[in-house]
Amino acid sequence: MSNCYLTPSQIKLRRKNISIMVILIVLIFITFIISMNTGVIKLTPLDIFWTLLGQGDAQQQVILFEFRLPRIVIAVFVGMGLAISGAILQGVSKNALADPGILGINAGAGLAVMLYVSFFPITKAAPVYLLPVLAFIGAGLTAVIIYTLSYRRHEGITPMRLILTGVAVAAGISSAMIVLTLRLSPENYQFVATWLAGSIWGSNWLFVFSLLPWLVILLPFVFVKATVLNVLNLGELTAVGLGASIEKERRWLLVAAVGLAGASVSVSGGIGFVGLIAPHLARQLVGAKHQFLLPTAALLGGFLVLMADTVGRSIFEPSEIPTGIVVAVIGAPYFLYLLARLKE
Template sequence: MIQPAVIRKQRIILIVLALLIFITMVIGMGMGYSAIPYSRLLPTFLGDGTFKEEFIIFSIRLPRMIITFLAGMALALSGAILQGITRNDMAEPGILGFNAGAGVAITIFFLYMPIEAGSFVYIIPIVGFFGALLTAGIIYLFSYKKNTGLQPVRLVLVGIGFSMALSGIMIVLISSAERVKVDFIAKWLAGSIWGTDWPFIWAFLPWLIILIPFTLYKANVLNILSLNEPVAIGVGLSLEKERVILLLSAVALAASAVSITGGIAFIGLMAPHMAKSLIGPRNQLFLPIAILIGGLLLLVADTVGRNLVEPEGIPAGIVVALIGGPYFVYLILKKS
């Protein structure tokens, strides 16, 4: 049973994170190449803004911030799932190669398939999912041993190798492509938020509406999986079945996010660790916090990145990598 004091602490943390997210969005809506006075934000939301103010906020900045926040949530939850099922604090969809698998599939689709504007936004997450799923399946097979089952450490090592190989394949694919398409893929690789229109939000939301509640429902299973295998088997858990189901959920979350935001890594690494340090390792407690931290991290990274260099800005993926890279090294040193 969870102590009432711990639940109260979790709620306070969630409220603080929600306030930070709100403040970041307000700051982000005013800042940019075409700055809007903060005194004009509320009138614009109430329908009393000029055409320019309404266009900048409702057609450019607000959908971009929403999609960025949702993607950060998905990547954080994917990382938390992977760390739970592998019992490895370094596990993360970018490091394990799932993002790269989604990227290769999206690259092939974008370069060689006929694209229809109306269906493109809805097909891209599905293409990314199947690319990441195929990658995850191959990595899983290489990490599985008949007598001992899935080897968590082996899964991470094989995933890192596949991630590097798939990144090389992507470079080969775009080396002879048209300039316009190469520019798009290059921005995707850098983690540039490109799906910034409302249709991308409607295409992305169903994935989160299904997978976030499902993962929270499986929180107790993740608690058991984080223990050693004999304990998990002893309580009657179908180990491989639950791992596969949760692995599919992690793949779907990561692929749907990066198909719209580009190749962003480290959010799934940092957010679960930060959440655990705030509230502890119990999944029922830290998963909601990790989800909000992930959304906040990517939102802040994109807000900072797009305002550092005008008018193009710095891709959010690069800003996140500048923070996440040293954090990854810190975790390695801490574990050694």
């Protein structure tokens, strides 16, 4: 929309929202630089600059290009994917507590990935590219189960029933995963334990390229559907009155949410609460219009996961804390706070 069709207050609000997104981009860039220098072997900003230009020594190039950069990029991508997935789920369900981790979608994706990696080695490109597809299938089946169990013929789906069903399904899937771990070798068990804690385990360029197509396709699709999410938030009767095909739009948006969550989980493990925190903070910063809420949530999600991964790698060097645990330290109290407000 051209600025000539906007009121002065709308122009002011738009500039404020754009400024917030620019600030978030700057924060991501700063954290990006700090993360490149985080590890047992330190790289100064000057070392990083010359290495990026191809002037670093062999060790610096291996550390930066083969280990740190892929992991940093994956952290940002995963944060964006989980945040947008959460924003879609909250918008479609009109449920303030909707999140792919809380609803059990991440657990379903994780079960599919765990079953695969438990029996097949992740050593070649083809299996790596297959992981997001398997995660999407697992997440999709879980979403169908949760939707079916939550639905009541005359009531539809209530927010609280959806949350409780998701938590119950996630608990059941987690129990199944624990039982499966009893059959694993010590090496695979260590991997699964790390994965369950939410570690950025797919830290090479193959995993970046396996995740990238899902983001390139699904994120623009969701951004185009921002107006649809705005209409859905007005209520079903109003949405139908405005000409929206409720069920069709809802199904496509849910498919996008499941795809983003599943693909992200396939390379990051069980990182929760990102899809809960990022959309809520974005809503407080830029308001409820999804044209601004979605990109802001994506930036907040990328920043949150990257910051959590950087803190987890640096706080107890040379050991590291899984990213999911760092996020949970922030997310669990925030979830309880939102739950208390919902009850009120």
